[in-house]
Amino acid sequence: MSGRDDYGDIFSGHARAAKRAAPTVAAEPDLVVEDAASGFCGAVVGFDRGYDGEFVKLEDARGAVRLFAMREAAFLIDGAPVTLVRPAAAAPERSTRSASGSTRVHGLRARVARSSRIWVEGVHDAALVERVWGHDLRVEGVVVEHLEGLDNLAARLTEFGPGPGSRVGVLVDHLVTGSKETHLTTGLGPHVLVTGHPFIDVWQAVRPAAVGIAAWPEVPRGEDWKTGVCRRLGWGTPQQGWRRVYESVETFRDLEAPLIGAVERLIDFVTEPAEP
Template sequence: MSGHDSYGDIFSGHSRKKTRAVPKVTAERDLVVEDAASGFCGAVVGFDRSYDGDFVKLEDARGTVRLFALREAAFLIDGAPVTLTRPTATAPSAPTRSASGSTRVEGLRARVARGSRIWVEGVHDAALVERVWGHDLRVEGVVVEHLEGLDNLAQRLTEFQPGPGRRVGVLVDHLVTGSKETQLTTGLGPHVLVTGHPFIDVWQAVRPATVGIEAWPNVPRGEDWKTGICHRLGWGTPQAGWRRVYDSVETFRDLEAPLLGAVERLIDFVTEPE
């Protein structure tokens, strides 16, 4: 018998392989695990703590809830041993704000549109309202439509037939005493609210500093206001000027107070219970 045979395998009884480390798994809610000792299988539904350590609550398919100590390699996932760890507590994050300054609703799905509406004079008014209040409007289910000119208001109201649950809020440019705009928006009934700002055009309701100027230039009466503004500021065409104005606005802080107050009152009017 050779020496090797006489001594046999000197490594007999000793592992030749390193012990595989048991993975740690965070016990997130609804994670399904099996208690290795008892065979109880359930989903994580909570935790408890006592003088002798942390415990995990598992709920099985029949609704039975049991406590198990969070010990090393005490659980199985798909038949493999794991060590469950309690999730690390995180401080609640501060609520984020929308462009209008309201609390942003995360994971928002637009609400079904209300019967009530907000009407504005033109596409630029509608675009700025959407840019700042778009989140709020989707939360409340409010649709903003443009009139293509205030002269169309009377006809649109006749077609729409405002009433309970079908209110109309109207945002008007240059709403000052004695103006044509004021004359067109009086005596419209209890289901119509008209608010506005004193500026000639909604562009002017954007703070001058927002678009990089000290003040909006004066344009003589009778001259197209947007064309005159772009000419005096060197902005090119009104289309190019509008792009500059629109791209500069990010939040309510970029708008003048009269426009902010007017839009907020309209949103309140068309969303308050009747």
Template structure:
């Protein structure tokens, strides 16, 4: 090799001054402020978009203007230095290990064959709230909840059902207080029937006021339909509209008052305990 070509074709080929500098990758987290290198538009990351042209980031400037920019290599500046923005990696949501009632969730649950024993509640709203909070537990245990369409039907239903060994009935009652009509209708029903309840006029009232965004449940004079009176005083429209507010606000046992929680837990224990 001659002295002329002893360095090959390019004496600077491997020199550090000729090597391309690596541009750092930065995760485009929301509210990260960057500058588009080509246009000088500066804004905070507010979202992403995708089209046949590729991936885009949405930037919003201080005046509220939002523009799309392609996620290309070295297309942005942070503190005047080129960076390559990349989309954040989606984080898998944390697996919920507790049911709405606070019990341990059973994964891959197949509802067991329904027990003969039953839990009865007064109306459809009671049944819906019990299912919303304790539905997972009830399916694990194979317990069916049925509504009586009024406590006045309890005696007739018990005669038809004929409670006995392995055929127990737990009854959830609204306004179960000393001296009330509800208490008189639910005494002396035998060892295979357990009646529990809460002191509230209606199961709506067993939902914590803060859960539905109020300081307290309004007082409704005796003789006035309670649900209608509540909705009129709170501006909730019809009782049907009011019920949707109540039902949609409840997510777990934490949204309910302790007397209702304790009553339902006792009923589940009663109808599932071994003879």
């Protein structure tokens, strides 16, 4: 018999001789595995990442925690080799509530705009209303427009012509007894509803805690309120201050109750069915 093997390894290439890949297993919390090299057995309690790859933290029955590289077939479950991988991140649950606290309508397509409108004094008022109630307004088909100053209200109402199917709700800053704002918003007829809040500016209707301050500073009469606030808080320009205010508002919980109630009443008013 020659020393040369004319047949080679007759089992090479046979299915039974091929090395089977270790199954991949998600390293869910509390999964118990054994490190094949050291015999350390423990439950998954966390992960770490180094320059040379991913590591899993295992805690044994005595509370000892060790790190092990998550290499192929490096662990055993019931004596069988497995390859551990990080579990897939759970998909975030879709919120069932909108920023205003109402039930969110998923897959919403904005309805055709109503004839009725909500008017606010300025751009900042409109932006905060949209940030919190935008979902509700699209569900109801309500458009919010800003007046660029309450002095324009009478002319805008004359142009618009409110009626049973074309109501107007007006949100007003600093609506307190005896104020200029109160005088400008009385006697406007049954198809116009004016609501508001007592704060000097809509910024002040944002809770101080939401913007990270203890309280809104006092600004003397005659001094521009936004400029005075920004100077006292070190916020820079009013434009920079507005970004702070706007970005701090995520839900109705970041607003003061008078503003919340005022906007809710306006939405109810302009979405009431017209009487036949």
